[in-house]
Amino acid sequence: MDTDGGGWTTIHTRFDGSTDFNRSFSEYENGFGAVNGEYWLGLKYIQELADKGTNEIRLEVTSKQDEDYFENYKDFKLLNGSDYVLSINPDTAESYPVLTNGFLAFAYLKGYPFSTFDRDMDAWKDNCARLERGGWWYRDCGSMNLNGEFCEYSCDHKTYSVEIGYYVYGFADSKQLKTSRMLIRRYAK
Template sequence: MKCTFLFVCLLTFAAVWNFISSVDIRFRKYEFVFEGYRCIPNETAFEYENISDSYKCSKLCHVNNACLSFSYKPDSYQCIGCRVNLGIRPSSYESYPGSLYFHTKTETSCKEISENNRFVPSGQYKIRLSKSKKVQTVYCDMDTDGGGWTVFQHRFDHSLYFNRTFSEYESGFGALNGEFWLGLKTVQEMTYQVRPTLRLDVRTDDDMMFTETYQNFYLDKGPRYTLRFGEQVNDVGSEGYLKTNKNQHFSTYDVDQDSASASNCARNNGGGWWYNACTWISLNRAVRSRDGMLNIGTYGHTGKYITTSKMMFR
């Protein structure tokens, strides 16, 4: 009798598993977000009538590969599946009074957003930090080399003052739609376990672009926030100057953690950085002028001055 019962259970499990595999159920978890909205028709995966409750609506979204979120309207029993998580793009949703909106749990990186939401543009997105569970707004570069990059430093118009205190560098400063520094605490939490790829893009005063890319990037925990990374990817035209900053602690004018015993590199250069003694490259230096052109640092021993910079990871 027990053997028969066990055999029936195994057959049932196999049948259920085959069904799950055939419809590609992905066991996504949904969370209630807000009331009164639905996705626009161009972002709609399906619309069903006479769905008795939101749980059944969620099951319909589960078994549809194109569905990432859904709206359910209790008074009319209407279920609407959406191809995007609403809030990713303001233009992706519209008012729908009386509805309840649920979406997949917030992604933890720009890479996840890029993988889960097709054709999303560069811009500001909300992610959930994996350890603290804090919801953080970040800027995602969805254009460079396939997209999915979380930008943590961007300078392009010399409008933001970068000679800041250690506390400010920990927390971050600036505006994500302009020049900014995301913050050492956030970068450390996002990279310590994942070990993503680090990328630097700089433009020099002779309008040349240089890129440095490194594997296995992360920061040690504070207060040192030591810069760690692995091998350099094959970057054409790059000397790999950031290698001189590898394994260095982060320093500012008020917290000196560099390797120079007789000076404070951050005070001399006017900006926080992973200084050695001192550095071939610093992207956070105070803005200076050379022959009437503003710059934010030098690039290696070439005599080139940096005019714009971007640091990001994926």
């Protein structure tokens, strides 16, 4: 409740790799994990919360070297019914620190539906969710994956030169993350 003025609802949290995020579309839609552990709230519940007003989303990550990074966007929604298309306003983006490549990883995924290994909705020639071992709003693989495979040090099974696992492109040399959280809250326009 102390983060950036408080009022946030946590919709995703990871910190030790104890929960497998390589799940089916149904599991991502309905949610999994435990509130006192690692979890994903569920796409249908996230969509319902976001439909109740004007919302912002915040993504926070920590590297294995204890470096912190966040991205924050206003006007967050999940569109197109059960496709759960990511809608955010990149013009409202805040991030800290600025990534070495100047890239906003989550903004790159705007307009893409949620994909899992059993429901390939990305724009790439292969199934990003299968390759990266976790459901996400993939475009063409490789910008960010907070639901990817949690590897102790690094995932050494790259495919097609795509980063594999749990990372944000351009942060901590695109290496594996230590923790992540996704939060949403309402705001007044």
